[in-house]
Amino acid sequence: MDDARITALALRARDGDRGAAGEFVAATQHQVWRLLVHLADPSVAEELTQETYERALGSLRRYRGDAPARSWLLSVARRVAADHLRRRSRRPVSPAPLAEDDRPVGGAPRGDLAESVAVRHAVDALDPDRREAFVLTQVIGLSYEEAAAVCRCPIGTIRSRVARARADLVDALADRPAERPHRSG
Amino acid sequence: MRVAGNHGAGRDDQHGVDCDGCREAMSAALDGEADAAEQARIDAHLGGCAACRSWQRDAALVTRHVRTAAVGAGPDLVDRVVDAAPAASVRWRGVSARAGLAAVGLAQAVLGLVSLLGAATHAHAMTDPFMVLGAGMAHATHETAAWNLALGVAFLGGALFTRHLAGLLPVLGAFIAVLAVLSGLDLVAGRVEPGRVVSHLVLVAGFLLGLAVVRSGPRPGTGPSPGARWWRPGGRSVVADDGPTRPAPTPWERESDVA
Numbered sequence: 001m002d003d004a005r006i007t008a009l010a011l012r013a014r015d016g017d018r019g020a021a022g023e024f025v026a027a028t029q030h031q032v033w034r035l036l037v038h039l040a041d042p043s044v045a046e047e048l049t050q051e052t053y054e055r056a057l058g059s060l061r062r063y064r065g066d067a068p069a070r071s072w073l074l075s076v077a078r079r080v081a082a083d084h085l086r087r088r089s090r091r092p093v094s095p096a097p098l099a100e101d102d103r104p105v106g107g108a109p110r111g112d113l114a115e116s117v118a119v120r121h122a123v124d125a126l127d128p129d130r131r132e133a134f135v136l137t138q139v140i141g142l143s144y145e146e147a148a149a150v151c152r153c154p155i156g157t158i159r160s161r162v163a164r165a166r167a168d169l170v171d172a173l174a175d176r177p178a179e180r181p182h183r184s185g
Numbered sequence: 186m187r188v189a190g191n192h193g194a195g196r197d198d199q200h201g202v203d204c205d206g207c208r209e210a211m212s213a214a215l216d217g218e219a220d221a222a223e224q225a226r227i228d229a230h231l232g233g234c235a236a237c238r239s240w241q242r243d244a245a246l247v248t249r250h251v252r253t254a255a256v257g258a259g260p261d262l263v264d265r266v267v268d269a270a271p272a273a274s275v276r277w278r279g280v281s282a283r284a285g286l287a288a289v290g291l292a293q294a295v296l297g298l299v300s301l302l303g304a305a306t307h308a309h310a311m312t313d314p315f316m317v318l319g320a321g322m323a324h325a326t327h328e329t330a331a332w333n334l335a336l337g338v339a340f341l342g343g344a345l346f347t348r349h350l351a352g353l354l355p356v357l358g359a360f361i362a363v364l365a366v367l368s369g370l371d372l373v374a375g376r377v378e379p380g381r382v383v384s385h386l387v388l389v390a391g392f393l394l395g396l397a398v399v400r401s402g403p404r405p406g407t408g409p410s411p412g413a414r415w416w417r418p419g420g421r422s423v424v425a426d427d428g429p430t431r432p433a434p435t436p437w438e439r440e441s442d443v444a
């Protein structure tokens with residue numbers, strides 16, 4: 001669903017249309033949840049997603065429609081994650097047990113399972129600012145401008161953080177000769 | 186920790202600074218955020234730098250892994266959170282408050298006009314026996330009429346352009362509070378007819394309706410909104426990240442300043 005449609009739903013929800021509010025949540029909840037999986041951790045992502053919507057819908061009356069509703073919602077999710085981390089200092093990331101659906105989907109490169117897990121752990125191990133910029137642009141699919149609006153920072157900061165996150169990932173995966181992303185050299 | 190000989194970003198080799206800038210540009214290009222000039226510079230650098238060519242392949246592969254990684258479906262929270270959304274009565278309340286405010290504004294404007302006409306016709310007959318602070322009765326009446334008319338216009342304007350309403354309310358509140366005290370004193374002392382005091386209730390109604398409109402939330406398209414600026418963050422590009430500071434601006438950085 002595109003940004004204009006999501007924003008229109010948010011404006012209708014603001015004016016008391018519960019059906020639109022439901023559609024708004026349905027259209028965005030997967031992205032919010034994915035962002036929170038990466039910004040916080042999988043075990044609390046559901047709880048934090050719920051908190052994000054409670055905050056966002058509760059303050060929807062103040063939403064003016066200036067920024068796309070998706071960016072506005074993601075910036076709420078980002079604050080929820082930050083508050084959560086402040087409440088509870090983050091435990092070291094332990095490799096989560098691999099679920100059935102953790103396998104790469106059809107369009108994925110023909111890498112093996114271990115490789116994709118290694119990439120995921122490398123993303124989790126990134127510096128928080130870099131991880132945030134990287135996840136917003138690569139996983140959520142925001143443009144640099146949209147990510148900058150969510151993080152309230154200049155576009156150039158997003159650009160350099162994404163680049164550094166990429167460099168970190170390439171380095172991290174190159175450090176594991178058995179699982180180098182680029183085997184042929 | 187980097188494996189020796191593995192396409193290092195080599196700040197020590199002759200391409201060091203260029204390599205860092207080129208990799209930032211390649212990263213942007215992978216996201217479709219590099220322009221043609223930048224792309225040309227990337228190509229020029231890649232022509233002579235095997236390490237960056239290798240980095241580009243690895244970065245693209247890592248990116249593809251991340252973007253296509255399958256994840257669980259995530260929870261469905263619609264039923265759990267939808268009650269936090271504004272209730273259906275919100276819209277109706279906002280609309281009716283605006284309509285009420287417009288009606289009150291019209292009534293107040295009429296009152297102002299009537300008193301203005303009244304003041305104008307009486308002014309000829311009056312000889313101003315009482316001068317208070319440099320104004321005779323006639324002029325004081327003119328001032329009052331002007332204020333009443335202005336308040337009517339303000340209510341009407343507030344009903345049309347709700348965004349400006351909030352700024353009006355403190356002024357109105359103070360005006361009404363002072364007027365209430367003075368009206369009470371004047372009533373007791375017999376200096377004013379009750380009918381005149383009752384007409385002040387229109388102001389109270391306008392104030393309360395204005396409050397209701399403001400509380401029912403902003404409406405789109407009724408003037409520029411404060412807080413809109415954050416959506417257009419400044420274009421400054423290379424801002425202190427936590428990474429290593431770079432020795433001097435390279436062509437890459439200047440290019441990205443524009444981006």
Ligand SMILES: [Zn+2]
Nearest residue numbers: 200204234237
């Ligand atoms: Zn190079």
